[in-house]
Amino acid sequence: MATASLETRENRRAWGFVTPALLWTVAFFVIPFIVMAAISLATRKGREIVMAWNFDNYIEFFEKAHLLKGLFVSLEITFTVTIISVILAYPLAWIIAERVPQKWQRMALIMAILPFWTSYVVRSYSWLLVLAQNGVINNTLVYLGVISEPLELASTRTATVIGFVHFFVMLLTLTIYANLVQMPPNYRRAAADLGANGFQVFWHVVLPLTLPGIMVGAFLTFVLCIGDYITPQILGGNNELALPQVIMLQLGRRADFPMAATLSIILMVVVTLAYIACARWLKMERT
Amino acid sequence: MSRHVSTGKTRNKFLSSTATFILGAVAMAQTAQATEELNALVWCDHTDPALIEPFEKEYDVKVNLKEYEGTGAGLSIIEQSRPGDWDVFVIDGVDVHRAVEMGVLAEIPADALPTSDIFPEVVMAENNVVDGKTYAVTEKFGYNTISFDKTKVDPKDMEDMSVIWSDKYAGRIAVYDYYLPVIGLVGLGLGIDTADLGADDMPAIKEKLFAMKKVSKQVGEVVSSQTALATGEVDILVGGGEWITAVLSEEKPNLDWIIPKQGGLRWAQSIGVMKDSEKPDLALKFVQYIMSPEGQARLATSSCYWGMPANAKAGENLTDAQKAALRWDDQDGYLKNSQLYPIPDADLDAEMQDAWVEMLQQ
Numbered sequence: 001m002a003t004a005s006l007e008t009r010e011n012r013r014a015w016g017f018v019t020p021a022l023l024w025t026v027a028f029f030v031i032p033f034i035v036m037a038a039i040s041l042a043t044r045k046g047r048e049i050v051m052a053w054n055f056d057n058y059i060e061f062f063e064k065a066h067l068l069k070g071l072f073v074s075l076e077i078t079f080t081v082t083i084i085s086v087i088l089a090y091p092l093a094w095i096i097a098e099r100v101p102q103k104w105q106r107m108a109l110i111m112a113i114l115p116f117w118t119s120y121v122v123r124s125y126s127w128l129l130v131l132a133q134n135g136v137i138n139n140t141l142v143y144l145g146v147i148s149e150p151l152e153l154a155s156t157r158t159a160t161v162i163g164f165v166h167f168f169v170m171l172l173t174l175t176i177y178a179n180l181v182q183m184p185p186n187y188r189r190a191a192a193d194l195g196a197n198g199f200q201v202f203w204h205v206v207l208p209l210t211l212p213g214i215m216v217g218a219f220l221t222f223v224l225c226i227g228d229y230i231t232p233q234i235l236g237g238n239n240e241l242a243l244p245q246v247i248m249l250q251l252g253r254r255a256d257f258p259m260a261a262t263l264s265i266i267l268m269v270v271v272t273l274a275y276i277a278c279a280r281w282l283k284m285e286r287t
Numbered sequence: 288m289s290r291h292v293s294t295g296k297t298r299n300k301f302l303s304s305t306a307t308f309i310l311g312a313v314a315m316a317q318t319a320q321a322t323e324e325l326n327a328l329v330w331c332d333h334t335d336p337a338l339i340e341p342f343e344k345e346y347d348v349k350v351n352l353k354e355y356e357g358t359g360a361g362l363s364i365i366e367q368s369r370p371g372d373w374d375v376f377v378i379d380g381v382d383v384h385r386a387v388e389m390g391v392l393a394e395i396p397a398d399a400l401p402t403s404d405i406f407p408e409v410v411m412a413e414n415n416v417v418d419g420k421t422y423a424v425t426e427k428f429g430y431n432t433i434s435f436d437k438t439k440v441d442p443k444d445m446e447d448m449s450v451i452w453s454d455k456y457a458g459r460i461a462v463y464d465y466y467l468p469v470i471g472l473v474g475l476g477l478g479i480d481t482a483d484l485g486a487d488d489m490p491a492i493k494e495k496l497f498a499m500k501k502v503s504k505q506v507g508e509v510v511s512s513q514t515a516l517a518t519g520e521v522d523i524l525v526g527g528g529e530w531i532t533a534v535l536s537e538e539k540p541n542l543d544w545i546i547p548k549q550g551g552l553r554w555a556q557s558i559g560v561m562k563d564s565e566k567p568d569l570a571l572k573f574v575q576y577i578m579s580p581e582g583q584a585r586l587a588t589s590s591c592y593w594g595m596p597a598n599a600k601a602g603e604n605l606t607d608a609q610k611a612a613l614r615w616d617d618q619d620g621y622l623k624n625s626q627l628y629p630i631p632d633a634d635l636d637a638e639m640q641d642a643w644v645e646m647l648q649q
Contacts, residue, residue: 046633066641066648073648133520152458154520155505237505238464241647253466254640255359255366 033268040261049257057262070246071266077157077242078226081164082218088165089172089217090210096173097180109177113170120167124234127163128154131235155237163231168224172217179213180206215281222274227267243267323348325569327375328361330354330556331509332427332589333577341585342576348569356508357465358382365391370563374570380414380555381467381628383423392422393562399571400424401578405597408622415557423559426577427586429594430625431468432551434516434527434544448476448549451525452498460503461515463526466643471552471629472526473499481552481629489638496646499525506647509592516542528554529613533593536612546624553625555597580604587613 043052061067096108115123130136131153138150153159187209191201229244236242241249243263250260275282323346327333331354339350355361358379365373378386386392402410405425415423433445440459444450451460451472462469471481473495479488504521505511513531515521517539524531528551532542558577560570576582583596584604595613596602602615614621631639 064641066645069648132518134518152504155507234511237511238507238647239505241644246644249640249644251363252357252360254637255363 036261036264039258040265042258042261044254044256044258057259058266060259061262061266066241067246067263070241070243070263071270073240074226074243074267075270077160077164077232078222080161081168081225082221084161084165085168085172085221086214086218089169090176090214092169093173093176093180093213097177109174112173115166116170121230121234123167124163124231127159127166127235131159131162154235155239157236157240159235159237160232160242163235164225164228167231168217168221171220171224172214175217175220176210176213179210183209212281215278219274219278219282223271226270226274323566323569324351325349325374325566325573326351326353326372327377327573328353328355328364328373329375329377330356331591332586332594333377335585335589335591338577338582338585338589341581342573345576346569346572350573358385362386362389362391365389371565373561374564374566375558375573376561377426377556377558378423379628380411380423380425380428380557381630383414383557383559384417386559387417387422390562392559393564393567394420394422395424395560395571395574397421399575401598401600404580404600406595406599406618406622409553409555409597411555411557411627414555415559423557424574424578425555425597426558426583427594427597428553428555429530430528430544430546430551430621431463431465431472431526431554432528432544432546432625434524434531434542436516436519436522436541437543438541439519439522442543442545445523445545446547448472448547450547451476451523452495452502454502456523457502458504459522460499461512461521461524462499462503462506463512463524464506464508465526466639467628467631468552468554469526470496470639470643471626474629475549475552475626476547478549481626484629484631486635486638489635489642493642493645496642497649500646500649530554530592530594533612534588534590536608546621551621551625553622553627554594555627556594 038051039049040057041051041053041055042049043054043056044050092112096105096112100108118126128135132138133150133152133154135154137153138147141147142150183206187205188201191205196204227244229242229248232242232245233248236245238245244267247260247263247267250256250263325348327350329352333339334352334354339352342348343350353364353373355364361376361378362385365376376386376392383392400421402424406428409425409428411425415421415425433448433451435442435445440456444455450456470492471484473492474481474484474488477488477491477495479492484492500506503525505515507515509531512524512527513535516524516527516531517535528544532539532544535542558574560567560574564570577586578598580598580600581604583598583601587594587596587601587605588609593609593613595615595618596605602610605613605615610616629639
């Protein structure tokens with residue numbers, strides 16, 4: 001009896017803790033999501049929005065090549081950024097965790113995440129100045145005689161990828177570093193004692209154990225990158241449109257909320273698929 | 288030691304309380320300074336303090352300005368606001384009818400406006416008057432045409448619109464990211480008057496849009512287009528005009544603009560009072576201030592972008608250098624060789640926007 005009463009009290013207390021977060025999620029995620037899904041089934045007739053309850057917008061998305069291309073552009077940029085960021089972040093995290101003396105590691109991490117402290121928009125515009133025809137890179141290369149004519153760096157997909165990678169390398173460095181420092185050094189010693197060479201230790205022991213850190217960082221990179229509007233808008237020069245830019249065009253230019261809602265739902269589906277693909281590495285408890 | 292800490296804490300507390308008090312007092316004083324507030328949904332040229340502060344001082348009012356770009360965005364903001372939130376609305380001249388249809392704008396007594404002082408070509412009753420009632424007034428105008436760096440391109444080449452899709456300046460062209468004027472310009476280049484532009488013309492226009500995209504380096508909004516031209520990133524800006532180059536006339540005398548032989552597009556922005564405004568009299572006073580010669584001169588030379596004032600009497604308040612940058616003396620010819628923006632119906636508008644996005648995705 002006393003146990004049951006204690007359990008009830010604990011349940012109530014647990015609900016008390018959970019309820020504010022639950023209400024917040026329902027109010028600011030579940031309900032807006034339902035509204036957005038409903039609006040995506042409306043249609044724009046002339047300048048009016050009519051609740052048609054059909055899938056015309058979804059069909060239009062797959063029929064119109066310029067809309068569909070937005071998704072492919074976003075996916076191509078996102079995969080490129082994620083892969084490059086992982087390749088650059090892993091050695092950086094490794095050096096900080098393994099080569100930098102422990103007393104300097106905190107400072108090294110602060111240095112690594114220093115660019116986080118500046119505004120995202122300012123950072124993107126700064127890259128535009130660095131990559132411009134008269135920017136730092138081109139001027140240096142021309143001055144050194146490496147090139148005779150400035151390279152086309154700004155207003156390209158390359159510029160967008162550089163801007164993104166600069167941001168996400170820092171994020172991935174943190175998640176991979178956290179994983180590396182948690183790994184007991186005995187694992188590597190044991191593998192070495194059993195005759196594994198340096199590469200084999202890395203490949204069969206270190207990499208599998210740091211995969212959760214890589215995947216958490218890669219998933220965050222994927223989600224933040226595919227939904228980003230600012231970087232492609234500033235650095236891409238509108239020479240191709242990523243899906244968030246296409247969504248913004250529907251809102252800002254056409255006031256076509258149903259199509260914007262449709263594209264947003266499609267973006268959410270893509271993110272959900274990415275989550276499902278990474279889910280086994282994203283679980284809270286690890287065995 | 289502990290005493291020092293305690294004293295330090297007390298001092299910090301005192302300083303922080305004093306700072307909070309001062310900040311609060313300043314905030315209260317600022318609120319107390321202005322007895323009324325006016326909310327205006329505007330284009331960026333109205334956010335220049337040099338334009339707004341004289342009105343605020345004269346009428347003891349705080350003008351809250353919300354900047355927007357593109358009529359769709361402005362109307363979206365209004366749709367998401369409560370009735371009465373906005374008092375004044377600055378809108379693209381061609382979209383006044385759309386705003387009136389939506390019941391956004393209030394009628395303005397025609398005798399409250401200095402219509403006789405406005406350049407006759409920009410009174411544009413067809414924009415601002417609906418069913419005999421005046422709902423807005425043209426406050427500023429200019430041209431969407433071709434801006435260029437005269438030290439890097441041959442100005443003679445700029446006299447022909449076809450330069451914007453030719454290979455001669457490939458990779459050195461920027462396009463202003465606004466579909467209506469640029470589609471209008473391409474139409475003019477093909478010999479189609481903006482007033483006649485219809486769905487049948489879209490395939491030919493699309494073809495030229497795609498050709499233009501192929502030779503252009505970037506398609507950008509106002510700031511990035513202006514920056515690209517000013518920094519030498521590009522040498523030609525399609526859709527530019529005095530509103531891009533005049534504001535830079537002192538620092539960048541190498542930048543120029545021209546109306547090609549096929550013509551240019553004339554833009555005009557209008558200002559009106561919101562129908563649901565709770566302060567219609569004050570809102571009208573603001574409109575009258577903007578339309579006064581002093582307000583017009585300040586608006587024409589706003590720090591965001593320059594443009595011709597609609598009120599011809601504003602010339603008295605502009606310097607010779609400012610008039611030269613605005614090409615004040617050339618306006619007769621320019622007004623004759625320019626056409627208004629296309630006014631598409633909803634279907635044609637959707638088709639134009641689709642063509643624009645297709646072009647961007649090329």
